[in-house]
Amino acid sequence: MQAISVRQPWAFAIARGGKTVYNHPLPTAHRGPLLIHASMRVDLGSCDSPLIRSAGWDPRDPLATLGAVIALADLSDVCSAAARGEPCACGPWAEPSRHHWRLSGVRALPRPIVALGRMEPWQPPPSLVTSVHAMLATATAPRSR
C-alpha cells in the first residue's frame, strides 16, 4: 500500500466528491491500494472554484480536516498523455501537463485518522494500514441486533 498527501479541498474532493484523478508531476509503477491523506497545507484559492463546489466542499465535514488519512482508493491506472502534451479523456479533474493517477473504488473513512504525511508518495506504517482496515471493516459490517 502507498499513500499520497493532498492539499484540501482537493483531498476532500477525492474522498467525497467524485474526484477520480490525482494530478502529479511524475508517474508511478504502483497499482492497488492508495491512502488519501489530507496534508497540513490548504489551497485557499480553490475553495470557491466551480469544481470544488461541485464536489460538495463543506468545511464543517469531519473529512475536511488537515493532517489525517481520510480515504482509501484503488490506483487503477496512470494516464501520461497530458504530460506528453496530448489530449486524453480523464475528465474535468485532469490538469494539463500532469500525469493522471486514476482512482477507483474510493471509500471515505467514517472519521479521519491523524497521521504525518510527506510531499512525495509515501509508505504508510503497518499500524496505520491496520487502523484503516479495522475502521472500514467496522463501517461496512452489518449491524447486529
Ligand SMILES: [Zn+2]
Ligand atoms: Zn489523462
